[in-house]
Amino acid sequence: MIRRASVALLGLTLTTGALAVPKDPVKFAVTLEQMRGHYDASLLNYRNGDLMMAAKHAKHPANELYAAVQNDLTPALRHKFLADYARIDQTLAAKKPYAEYQKVMNGFYADVDAALATLGATRNDPKFAAQVIAQILENAEQEYEEGVQSGKVTNLAEYQDAIYYVARARGWFDKNAKNFPQHQRDGTATALHDAATVIARKGDIKALEKAIDQAKEELAEISGVQQAPKSSNAAYFANIDRLLNAAKAHYAGGMSDDAEEALIDAYLENFEYLESPLAKKDKALETKLEKTLREDLRALLKSKPSAQTFNAAVDAAVADLKKARALLGE
Incomplete structure (x- = not known):
C-alpha cells in the first residue's frame, strides 16, 4: 500500500525526456517497487509450487497498481507494461517451468528500470532515494500489521508483501548508501537489519515500528523531509x-x-x-x-x-x- 507523501523534492533537479517528470516522483517510484515486490513474492510461491498464492500476488500490479502510474508512463512503456502483464498471466496460467516464469518476470523488471530512468537525475539524488526508502518501509509496516498477529501469520500474502517490501527498500539503500552521510548510512543500515529480523521471526509489531521509525528518522536527516505523522x-x-x-x-x-x-x-x-x-x-x-x-x-x-x-x-x-x-x- 502507498501513502502519498506530502513533500516537496527540495533541491532536486528534475529532468525531462519524452515525457514530463511524474507529478509525484516519490509515489511513482514507490508504486513501481511495490509492483516488483508483489512479483518477487509471486516468484517465490511459484518456485515452491503454490500457484494459487503466486497468482494472488501476480494480480495486484496490473489490476490495482498500474492505474496509479499509467499517466506518468510514456506511450511506449504503457504498451510494454500491458504486454508484460499479459505474458506473466499467460505463463502462470499455463503452469510453465519456473525458469520461464522468471524470464518473463525479468522482462517486466527491465521495463520498470526503463520507467525509473525517465526520472533522469532525480533517480540518483540521495534526497529522493531517502524519501523512496522511507515510504517503502512505511508500506511494509502496514502490510506486516495486517499479516501477523501474536507471532502467527494470519494473512500469508500480506506477510510476504512485508518481507519483499523491506527487501526492495534494502535494494534502494544499497544502490544509494555511498551518497549518504556516514552516520545516517550506518543508522539506516542497522534499522533495516533490525526490521528484517523482526519480520523473519514474526515479532511484535511494536518492535517493527521501532526499527522502521529509526530508519525513517535517519532518512529524514538525509532528505530534509519529515514523514507525515500517521493519520487517525x-x-x-x-x-x-x-x-x-x-x-x-x-x-x-x-x-x-x-x-x-x-x-x-x-x-x-x-x-x-x-x-x-x-x-x-x-x-x-x-x-x-x-x-x-x-x-x-x-x-x-x-x-x-x-x-x-x-x-x-x-x-x-x-x-x-x-x-x-x-x-x-x-
Whole structure:
C-alpha cells in the first residue's frame, strides 16, 4: 500500500525526456517497487509450487497498481507494461517451468528500470532515494500489521508483501548508501537489519515500528523531509468521503481518469490503513468494503455506466463506511 507523501523534492533537479517528470516522483517510484515486490513474492510461491498464492500476488500490479502510474508512463512503456502483464498471466496460467516464469518476470523488471530512468537525475539524488526508502518501509509496516498477529501469520500474502517490501527498500539503500552521510548510512543500515529480523521471526509489531521509525528518522536527516505523522482513523474516513465525492464529480464531468485516481487514493492511501482495526470488529464488513473500494467501483467505472448508476454505487459504499466508522467509534 502507498501513502502519498506530502513533500516537496527540495533541491532536486528534475529532468525531462519524452515525457514530463511524474507529478509525484516519490509515489511513482514507490508504486513501481511495490509492483516488483508483489512479483518477487509471486516468484517465490511459484518456485515452491503454490500457484494459487503466486497468482494472488501476480494480480495486484496490473489490476490495482498500474492505474496509479499509467499517466506518468510514456506511450511506449504503457504498451510494454500491458504486454508484460499479459505474458506473466499467460505463463502462470499455463503452469510453465519456473525458469520461464522468471524470464518473463525479468522482462517486466527491465521495463520498470526503463520507467525509473525517465526520472533522469532525480533517480540518483540521495534526497529522493531517502524519501523512496522511507515510504517503502512505511508500506511494509502496514502490510506486516495486517499479516501477523501474536507471532502467527494470519494473512500469508500480506506477510510476504512485508518481507519483499523491506527487501526492495534494502535494494534502494544499497544502490544509494555511498551518497549518504556516514552516520545516517550506518543508522539506516542497522534499522533495516533490525526490521528484517523482526519480520523473519514474526515479532511484535511494536518492535517493527521501532526499527522502521529509526530508519525513517535517519532518512529524514538525509532528505530534509519529515514523514507525515500517521493519520487517525477519523482522518482516513474523512479522506475517503472526500475522495469518493470527488470521484462522482469527476465522472459527472466526463473525467473518468481523474475519477479512477480518486478511487485508487481512497483505497490504497486510506482504507488500507483501516482494514486491520475494522477486521477485528467486523471481518465481513471489512472484506466487503475492501472489495468494493479496490475492485468493484473501478470495474463499474470502466463499464461506462450512467452518472446516476455510478453515484448510486458510490453512495452504497458510503453507507457501509458509515457502519465501519461507528464500529471504530469515529
